[in-house]
Amino acid sequence: MKKILIVILMLTSIVEAQTTDYRDLWQRGSYAKAIAALEARFERLTYRPRSMRRDYAELLFTVGHIDKAIDVLEGLALSATDPAAMIRLAQLYRYRGRAGDFEGIIMLTEQQLQSLSNYRRGRDDVLAEGQLMVLNGED
Numbered sequence: 001m002k003k004i005l006i007v008i009l010m011l012t013s014i015v016e017a018q019t020t021d022y023r024d025l026w027q028r029g030s031y032a033k034a035i036a037a038l039e040a041r042f043e044r045l046t047y048r049p050r051s052m053r054r055d056y057a058e059l060l061f062t063v064g065h066i067d068k069a070i071d072v073l074e075g076l077a078l079s080a081t082d083p084a085a086m087i088r089l090a091q092l093y094r095y096r097g098r099a100g101d102f103e104g105i106i107m108l109t110e111q112q113l114q115s116l117s118n119y120r121r122g123r124d125d126v127l128a129e130g131q132l133m134v135l136n137g138e139d
Contacts, residue, residue, distance in 0.1 A: 022038040025037055026055075035063065057069040058088075060072065070096070074089060083132075084128045086128070087109060087128045090109065109128070109132055113132065
């Protein structure tokens with residue numbers, strides 16, 4: 001009877017992680033559950049929105065999976081124009097001590113931001129530009 005109860009509790013926990021929004025779990029500090037919920041959502045999606053992939057990278061970083069977070073952000077930065085992901089990638093490169101990669105992604109981010117027209121820039125792009133200035137030591 002105890003084994004059945006344990007299995008039911010485990011299954012309930014898995015279902016809860018899949019049905020509860022990962023952002024709620026993240027806010028409550030249940031990072032591992034938030035990652036599990038997000039991964040489960042990814043399995044059901046044919047397209048993974050950039051914002052969810054950025055969140056995934058941030059959660060991975062939070063639990064100490066820095067290299068996996070870098071992999072996710074590299075995929076975002078190289079597959080689409082996403083200055084916000086590129087800035088975060090630069091920060092993680094710096095965190096890891098990868099100075100050459102840091103300088104390279106900073107230059108690429110500057111080029112992408114310059115190529116974006118003022119009409120196409122969104123809130124995240126403007127924020128990324130400000131963060132880029134900070135990373136370059138500007139006030």
